[in-house]
Amino acid sequence: MITVENLVKEFGPKKAVNNVTFSVQRGEILGFLGPNGAGKSTTMRMITGFFPPTSGRVAVGGHDLSEDPIAAKKLIGYLPESAPCYSDMTVAGFLGFAAEMRGLRGSARDAAIEKAVGLCFLRDVLHQSVDTLSKGYRHRTCFAQSILHDPEVLVLDEPTDGLDPNQKHEVRQLIKRMGEKKAIIFSTHILEEVEAVCSRAIIIDRGTVVANGTPAELKTRSEVAGSVSLRVQGVAVDVVRSKLGGLMVAGRVYANATGPSVTARIFPRDKGVNGELAKAVAELTAKEAWHFDELHTEEGRLDEVFRAITLPDTVKAKDA
């Protein structure tokens, strides 16, 4: 549904987006990650036709954004970053305006508003002026505007920003449900959100795509991915360290005493996530008759991958 090819956007001498290429199919939810100023919003603005690209091509539903912008824009629902609304209108008036701009009239218009209001929990404030709304309500009003015409493509720039935890949960569920039939791109800073909602994630840094894969794939890039954590009681640290180090499949071993228990992290000799290492550790504990509280294989952490990929090289060096 969405095809982005070699997209470049320059603001004067600065390249905000540099040669970005990806595509999103129907039924896919793409999480757009990246530090502030990485070019997420600029890319989204080009997809929705607000910014014309310096070079490259965006097509939505087969319509090129620069050749046939109106046909492409008809397919898109867009929630801009700051969730702007016309403050001199009521919520109902604003949604009515947005529906009419989408070509919905009469009963089709009313039905669309009714549905969006229900999905976004706006019934209580329907006749209130946008001016007087709290941030969360204003955000949801703008979100309602983006789904009014039941678009095939949704572009959401930080859809859960400024919401309370319950509302965040609701919006995530809503995105997930809608993602079954639509192509959705959304940007976020919250990494759990990506794991909970996205079928695929792209990490963008300084204008270029630095990672593209399912959340599970991205997590295996993590340092700790595939390592095994173990916590045992009543054994000396040195014993634990040497016994674990003696395992065939084990690589580096770190062990620390924390109170009465010992916590150990065992890295596999060959990198990768599989059950072998955990199995070997479990057999060892049984053989030595250690009493363990915890034994699990790390899947890797997205925030760690994110940091490793997007930190500037100077900061990486300082951390190390």
Added chain:
Amino acid sequence: MSPDSLRNVWTIAKRELTGYFNSPVAYVFIVIFLLLNGFFTFMLGGFFERGEATLNSFFTWHPWLYLFLVPAAGMRLWAEERRVGTLELLLTMPIAPWEAIVGKFVACWAFLALALALTFPVVFTVGFLGSPDFGTILAGYVGSLLLAGAYLAVTVMTSALTRNQVISFILSVVICFFLILCGWEPVTNLLVRWAPDWFVNTVAAFSVMPHFAGFQRGVVDLRDLVFFASVMVFSLFSTSVILRGLRGA
């Protein structure tokens, strides 16, 4: 123009007009416009002292009255969209940018037309006291409306230049002031001393005053109509160029 385009222009104009009347701006504007009109016509213009059954003392002041009131009415049109960020929403809707520009312009012009229409008691007054030429009065109203439209188009343009309404207002007043003065004799006399004739004539031709004066005498000249229409078309076209530039094209 397709029916879709017309519908989009109408939707945008309707939203803009509702916006005016949802806030006190519209009412304050109309009241001040009518008060000032009354003051200028009857106090400064010497409506009664003239002893003529005309509205000359009424229309004479319009270029000066509009100089401040029209930019005040139109300064928010794009500046506010830019400040709040709704510009992004509006321009990602499935519409052509010119439809939004025309829609906003038409809405504000219709609002100014309403304010102007509410000056109707002055027509009754002159009709009650004497027997005026109603054709001349109608021509005067048409001229006044066109003048307001020309100023408004300039304001629409300056409004797209900035996200600050005050800057938009000041720029617009300065440009409109130039449009009044550039055909005024003291100014042209200044130019005549050093500039070639063709230059003086070109500058003077930009003045709204001679074009507006024709309407006051009851003459609707095609050249005057073309003048006002071209100021509007040029300013609105410039607006579309400015908006495209904003998005970094």
